[in-house]
Amino acid sequence: MERRRRYSDEERAAVLAMCDEPKATIVGVAKRLGMSPGLIHGWRRMRREAEKLSSEPLQFIAYGSVGEPSGQVPAPTPITPPPAPVPHTAAEELTCPHPGTRPGAIDVDLPNGIRLSVDSYVNEKALARVLRALRDVA
Numbered sequence: 001m002e003r004r005r006r007y008s009d010e011e012r013a014a015v016l017a018m019c020d021e022p023k024a025t026i027v028g029v030a031k032r033l034g035m036s037p038g039l040i041h042g043w044r045r046m047r048r049e050a051e052k053l054s055s056e057p058l059q060f061i062a063y064g065s066v067g068e069p070s071g072q073v074p075a076p077t078p079i080t081p082p083p084a085p086v087p088h089t090a091a092e093e094l095t096c097p098h099p100g101t102r103p104g105a106i107d108v109d110l111p112n113g114i115r116l117s118v119d120s121y122v123n124e125k126a127l128a129r130v131l132r133a134l135r136d137v138a
Helices: 009-020 026-033 037-055 090-095 124-136
Strands: 106-109 115-118
Touching (some): 009 026
Antiparallel strands (some): 106 115
């Protein structure tokens, strides 16, 4: 059984540059290189999405700029400390991460007592929409 080929970023860029040449087609480049045209189409789509994201201006919403909702502000919920860790070996730590571990976890405690928790898997656009909605709450 043939294994999947892994392409470096430089190889992908070179293939996409070939496709960008005048009169070049994705199918022609794929045939010449012995690749699937669908793979190249996927790379082009990812490049377009990355270019679109990189062209959007970054916005920083300061913690203090989130508006208070009208009416009474609920009292913050007390935070209970996490349970004591169970002893484990170094080998277990490498092979089996703690179930509560979230890579890149960020918790934001808002003035109205709400806690917003995100991790590295959060969609940046969705998070920006949520933060804008919280900011616009009057």
